[in-house]
């Protein structure tokens with residue numbers, strides 16, 4: 001299969017590097033990472049260590065492939081979708097966190113949109129070198145409930161051919177909302193309190209804030225027709241916080257490095273969806289305002 005990975009940073013490089021075992025992969029990313037991959041290949045260390053030599057470019061315009069994987073940060077999805085619209089693909093699949101990415105992609109590209117979520121962890125350590133921090137699995141489903149399942153099965157087969165544990169579900173929206181609840185709980189709390197994920201597990205003031213954010217998110221999901229109970233959402237938060245106890249969340253890392261966060265696609269999405277329905281989500285609203293306020297002060301909002 002010809003695979004283009006749009007957004008070859010941490011996750012995209014890991015996934016693209018792994019898929020290069022079985023497929024013809026092109027990474028679309030930025031320099032100096034792209035130049036390093038062109039020069040010396042991609043090195044993956046951690047859960048597994050290997051080297052691979054996918055193609056790499058900084059210009060994703062007009063690419064044609066069987067599959068385009070989208071792994072840019074959520075705030076870059078619109079720009080990525082506009083570039084993807086200049087190419088032709090058998091399917092376009094988002095592996096991003098947050099909500100709204102698939103709708104943006106579907107608005108721009110002709111190809112079937114496959115929704116995905118991954119539990120693996122990756123970090124771009126140096127140009128040409130990505131650290132694989134947590135093995136994880138991939139879960140895929142058709143973005144449109146009435147959507148054709150054949151593209152999803154093709155994408156799943158591509159991941160499995162590269163030895164990625166991969167599930168297909170007819171209920172991807174519920175999975176994405178559950179992940180959203182986890183991210184809405186852990187990410188802003190750990191970023192604002194500057195703590196590792198484990199600090200929101202168990203009891204205590206940070207766990208109370210995180211749990212409240214997850215409960216609100218589950219309520220908004222249910223109002224959206226998604227069967228996500230408060231208990232399921234809060235159990236998922238507790239499980240992920242415990243299993244990744246020594247990790248910094250992505251939002252914590254973004255804030256620590258003075259970078260823009262994915263707050264708009266995570267807690268901001270919850271706030272907007274609640275507002276559409278006249279519901280109140282005070283904890284998500286405060287967390288969103290605090291992170292957006294930090295971004296504005298740091299000159300990180302456009």
Ligand SMILES: NC(=O)C1=CN([C@@H]2O[C@H](COP(=O)(O)OP(=O)(O)OC[C@H]3O[C@@H](n4cnc5c(N)ncnc54)[C@H](OP(=O)(O)O)[C@@H]3O)[C@@H](O)[C@H]2O)C=CC1
Pocket residue numbers: 006007008009010011012028029030058060071072073074076079080083095096097098118119120121122123124250262
């Ligand atoms: N890292 C992880 O372990 C996991 C990440 N995710 C999700 O995956 C997504 C990506 O995360 P992550 O990999 O950490 O993010 P990164 O910032 O490491 O990677 C995204 C990369 O895409 C590049 N990029 C953005 N726009 C373009 C473009 N138009 N052309 C070429 N390159 C572009 C960025 O460059 P630049 O920064 O210079 O703009 C960056 O290098 C997020 O939604 C995240 O929440 C989900 C699960 C795990």
Ligand SMILES: CC(C)(CO)C(=O)C(=O)O
Pocket residue numbers: 097182183186187197240244247248249250251
């Ligand atoms: C699940 C979690 C919270 C793991 O750190 C994550 O997805 C993130 O940091 O964005």
